[in-house]
Amino acid sequence: MPHACQICGGALEEFLDLGRQPLSDAFLSEHDPQDEFFYRLAVGACSSCTMVQLVEQVPREKMFHTDYPYYSSGSSVMREHFQQTARALLDTAGPDPFVVEIGSNDGVLLRTVHEAGARHLGFEPSGKVAAAAMEHGVRVRNEFFDAGTAADTRREEGAADVIFAANTICHIPYMRSVLDGIRTLLAPEGVFVFEDPYFGDIVAKTSFDQIYDEHFYFFTARSVQAMVAPFGLELVDVERLPVHGGEVRYTVARAGARTPSAGVAALIADEKARGLAEPPTLRRFAADTARIRDDLRTLLRRLRDEGHRVVGYGATAKSATVTNFAGIGPDLIEFVCDTTPAKQGRLTPGAHIPVRPAEAFADPYPDYALLFAWNHADEITAKEQGFRAAGGKWIRYVPDVHVS
Numbered sequence: 001m002p003h004a005c006q007i008c009g010g011a012l013e014e015f016l017d018l019g020r021q022p023l024s025d026a027f028l029s030e031h032d033p034q035d036e037f038f039y040r041l042a043v044g045a046c047s048s049c050t051m052v053q054l055v056e057q058v059p060r061e062k063m064f065h066t067d068y069p070y071y072s073s074g075s076s077v078m079r080e081h082f083q084q085t086a087r088a089l090l091d092t093a094g095p096d097p098f099v100v101e102i103g104s105n106d107g108v109l110l111r112t113v114h115e116a117g118a119r120h121l122g123f124e125p126s127g128k129v130a131a132a133a134m135e136h137g138v139r140v141r142n143e144f145f146d147a148g149t150a151a152d153t154r155r156e157e158g159a160a161d162v163i164f165a166a167n168t169i170c171h172i173p174y175m176r177s178v179l180d181g182i183r184t185l186l187a188p189e190g191v192f193v194f195e196d197p198y199f200g201d202i203v204a205k206t207s208f209d210q211i212y213d214e215h216f217y218f219f220t221a222r223s224v225q226a227m228v229a230p231f232g233l234e235l236v237d238v239e240r241l242p243v244h245g246g247e248v249r250y251t252v253a254r255a256g257a258r259t260p261s262a263g264v265a266a267l268i269a270d271e272k273a274r275g276l277a278e279p280p281t282l283r284r285f286a287a288d289t290a291r292i293r294d295d296l297r298t299l300l301r302r303l304r305d306e307g308h309r310v311v312g313y314g315a316t317a318k319s320a321t322v323t324n325f326a327g328i329g330p331d332l333i334e335f336v337c338d339t340t341p342a343k344q345g346r347l348t349p350g351a352h353i354p355v356r357p358a359e360a361f362a363d364p365y366p367d368y369a370l371l372f373a374w375n376h377a378d379e380i381t382a383k384e385q386g387f388r389a390a391g392g393k394w395i396r397y398v399p400d401v402h403v404s
């Protein structure tokens with residue numbers, strides 16, 4: 001029995017198996033590495049609606065809970081990105097808008113909305129990041145957004161003029177419930193705007209590390225258009241974004257409320273011309289992924305055998321996929337440095353590499369640094385110029401393994 005598409009029920013064709021993997025954000029105590037939860041990380045494409053998705057689901061409470069350790073405000077580039085996004089959403093909304101965010105995390109976007117004096121509400125199931133937003137005066141419902149909580153909000157607070165989500169809609173397998181909730185909560189002329197890693201960029205860069213438990217869907221304009229249509233919704237605009245290695249911002253409205261921009265048809269035509277989400281492309285992606293894994297493992301083993309010090313930079317969720325797929329542990333990487341207090345002093349999931357504070361990086365500098373947070377490369381290399389000056393070298397594995 002093939003697995004079924006969570007969007008349309010069609011048959012999923014599996015094209016990549018990344019093996020037994022832990023939860024990507026489940027950092028362990030150094031003293032007491034508890035029992036870890038593992039699942040099979042594999043990806044398929046729907047033969048009917050083309051949606052690329054994981055074949056196995058992890059229960060949402062295992063991923064998003066009180067101690068969820070990802071804080072969106074950890075990158076200055078992302079803080080700036082979301083300040084600009086908030087201003088743009090407010091500029092294009094009508095007077096006195098009600099702005100709802102799904103996955104508001106530590107308030108990186110809603111802080112700006114709040115400071116502008118606009119009515120707003122964040123949905124954020126993860127307790128500590130939700131509390132961080134509330135400390136800045138942001139209104140948060142510490143709950144999962146779905147059909148039920150959306151209906152509660154509609155009843156209690158009225159319709160939303162803007163529903164925004166960044167790096168969250170792709171995290172939600174129960175999409176039919178979410179879109180049902182959007183249909184209930186969205187004002188007649190309102191917009192639902194969401195941005196997520198773009199499958200077109202993932203394939204172009206072979207960034208297979210974008211695949212992990214939390215990233216359930218890998219969107220294209222074509223699959224998003226098909227996904228929203230049964231809910232009386234229409235994809236009316238797409239915008240490519242440079243953040244997180246390449247994303248698309250999708251604007252969705254009630255069907256007929258807005259005229260779709262020419263960009264929508266253009267991006268879908270481009271996806272069709274590339275054969276994105278079609279078997280030959282997906283087979284090539286899987287082969288490129290295996291090659292990168294082999295090249296990275298070979299390089300790290302050689303560096304170890306030559307006696308070099310190698311550390312990781314950024315204890316990203318993405319790095320769980322890379323380390324566990326490639327068998328990279330503390331024998332190859334001394335530690336991973338990261339600015340997030342909730343990750344420091346802990347061990348990375350599955351691979352059990354110690355996580356140290358950012359200051360450990362220069363104390364003293366290693367010979368090589370494996371850039372796990374490659375999506376923040378400009379920000380990181382700008383602030384770590386001392387590393388290169390001291391003779392250090394960066395190792396990257398996107399779009400292929402190289403040292404610079």
Ligand code: SAH
Pocket residue numbers: 064065068070072102103104105108123124125126129143144145146165166167168171172
């Ligand atoms: N928007 C932020 C956070 C992305 S991380 C950013 O772009 O940086 C994804 C967030 O979505 C997490 O904080 C997680 O707790 C939250 N989340 C997961 N499922 C959700 C749901 N059903 N409703 C609302 N938030 C959800």
Ligand code: TYD
Pocket residue numbers: 070074075076313314315316317318319337338339340343358373375376379380
């Ligand atoms: P990110 O790539 O944004 O997301 P994900 O975990 O979903 O893959 O994570 C970036 C991580 O890198 C986060 O733990 C913070 C850390 N980081 C640093 O340590 N230093 C930095 O300068 C930046 C930008 C991030």
Ligand code: ZN
Pocket residue numbers: 005006007008009010046047048049050051
């Ligand atoms: Zn489907």
